[in-house]
Amino acid sequence: MKVTVIGGGSTYTPELVSGLVAQQHRLQVDELVLMDIDAERLDIVGNFAKRMLAHQGSLTRVTLTTDRQAAVTGADAVLIQLRIGGQTARLGDETFPLTCGCIGQETTGAGGLAKALRTVPVVLDIANDVRRLAKPDAWIIDFTNPVGIVTRALLNAGHRAVGLCNYAIGIQRWAAALLGVEAARVEVDPVGLNHFSWTRRILVDGVDVLPRILRDFQPEVLKRAPFPQDLITLLGAIPSSYLQYYYTHDEVLERLHHETPRSQVVSELERQLLQEYRSPLLTEKPAQLTERGGSFYSEAAVDLLASLYSEKETVHVLNVHNDGIIPGLADDDVIETRCRVSSSGIFPMPQESVPPLMLGPIQHVSAYERIAEKAARSGEIDDVRRALLAHPLIGQWTIVEELVPRLLEASAAYLPQFSDAVDILVHEH
Template identity: 50%
Template sequence: MKLTVVGGGSTYTPELVSGIADRHAAFEIEEIALVDPDLDRLEVVGGFARRLLDQAGHPAKLSLTADLEAGADGAAAVLLQLRVGGQRARASDETVPLECGCLGQETTGAGGLAKALRTVPVVLDVAERVRRIAGEKTWIVDFTNPVGIVTRALLDAGHRAVGLCNVAITFQRWVAGQLGVAPDRVALEHVGLNHLTWVRAVRVDGVDVLPRLLTDHADRLAEHVGLPAAVMRRLGAVPSYYLKYYYRHDAIVTEQRSRPSRAETVAGIENSLLELYRDPGLVAKPALLEQRGGAYYSEAAVQLVASILTGRGDVQVVNTRNGSTLPFLPADAVVEVPARITAAGPAPLPVAPLPPMISGLVAHVTAYESLALEAALHGGRDRVFDALMAHPLIGQIDQAETLADRLVSVNRDLLPWAAA
């Protein structure tokens, strides 16, 4: 079985390879193909990845290429982890909105829209080329942000695709650590959209312990998600840490203006990681990799690929079609919910009705995501403006006008319709 990673030169890649090496009994991988246009970077990351496989005694062949067709040929699954425009584009995603008084974040708000505009056309081109060379049955697992919008674009284009985020598995592991239980005993009722989710139940061996978490572990829980425990008790749910950008928007903007951007921090971490990866004596993941983000990324990715290729039928949190899962949303929306993973794809499990405080925000952001996808697919400054007006963190004419012009301008070289 062959697994292809598009964006294989990412500093995340050793996490994935390490996960495969540590869990090779889950399913048999004979080849891992890393695809990236930056061959110098790919050689550095790939060299370290080879050492990780060798250290673990994993027999998989590791191939490195800038040729997507060569990398995807024969692949059973293709994992997408792209960053169109690199860290330079991320920096503009975080700083341009902040200059306009809005949240500066690469996946949420105006920054997330800019990322979608750049990313969706590239991902669709990659996916179509993969389909031509590897066939209709190849699964595409998207880890590329904004995951919900990108996954919907892939599904709308007829690809066998599923979106993946590490928020759910990170919280599951945190809960397991707090309670001193094995992670596989913890199941979450995790509901919403990508980067807009709430945990409404935490079941340990089938028993909901969320009320106990909201009392006995309230302070640590508040610190973990960046929101007051009293708000969580009022909701009867634990919002993901991305909800602080909605519930504390103005305070977060003030904080962001007082410190360096996350993009600056990540760029420094990436440079340091690449230097570490160049050391031929390095045969284990460096501690610095934990600061890069994407905690438990490898576990989530390996679990999902193993289950979908073997039809294991276990339950995982993924991004997939809504269908009737959240009845107040269109059936073709993409939601992030627990689903049974079969060879035919994810089958979302039923969820309890959401209260208005949650369902209203989910519906609002879903409307924005539809308009964001339209802008990414068809271009046009006015479509960008429409998406900004629909976003609950913007929604003001003056800010949307300014941001539409700024986002198109700073991304012009990466938007074919804007450069024309």
């Protein structure tokens, strides 16, 4: 089996390698191809990956390449973990919205739109290579943010793809530790979209224990979910941490004006990690990697990959087409939901009725994501305006007109589809 990782020079990659080792009883990978456009970084991370696998006695062969087409040729599965423009572009996502009085964050609001505009065309190019060169039944697993918008683009273009986030597995492991049970006995049942969801049920052996958790573990819940207790009680659910940008907008906006941007923190952490990875004595992922974020990413990704090539059906929380699961959304909207997964395919599980308190916001953000995906493909400035106007964190025309030139200027080097408009708008600005 050949597994290709696009963006293999990421500091996350050792997490993935660790996951492959842990799951080798379920998934035998003959060749792991790490592809990246940054040859130096690929060499550092790739050689560390080789040492990790050798240390565990793994027979998996690691191939390093900067040639994307060679990387995907004959692949059984392609994992995409990209950051177009790196942490520098992320810094723009986190700062240019603040100048207009808006939330600055890499997957939410105007910053999230900028990231989508940079990312979708590149991912679609990769997917087209996969369609031409990989095995006919190859899966694309997208871990690239914003996952919901990127997955929408992949699915709407007819690719055999699925989106994956580590949020649900993080809740699963947290709940298992809280209750003192094995993680395998716990299932998380969220409703909503990627980075915009509520955990309405946590099942242990099929029994919902969320009411007990909300009642008996209030301090732990509040530590996990940064929201007022009364809000969580009203919802009867655990909101995704990304909902803080909506439910506590003004407080978060004020905080962001005074915090060091996350991109700067991560840049320094990545510098330290890459320095550690260079050591020929290092054969296991360092503890410091947990500070990078993406906890349990490796386990979620490899577990999903193993399930896709197994006859045994297992449950995963994935980003897939709605296809009638949530009434009130279009079939081609992309939701984050529980799915049954095996070599037979991916099958979303039914959702309980969604109350208006959650359904309304889901519809609103889903409408924005539809327009954002279109804007990334069309290269039309008016589609960018429409997306910003549709976003619940923005929605004011004067702010939209301020944001557009700032967004285009911050990401200009990575928006070839907008090149003519960028020159005009940035010059006028």
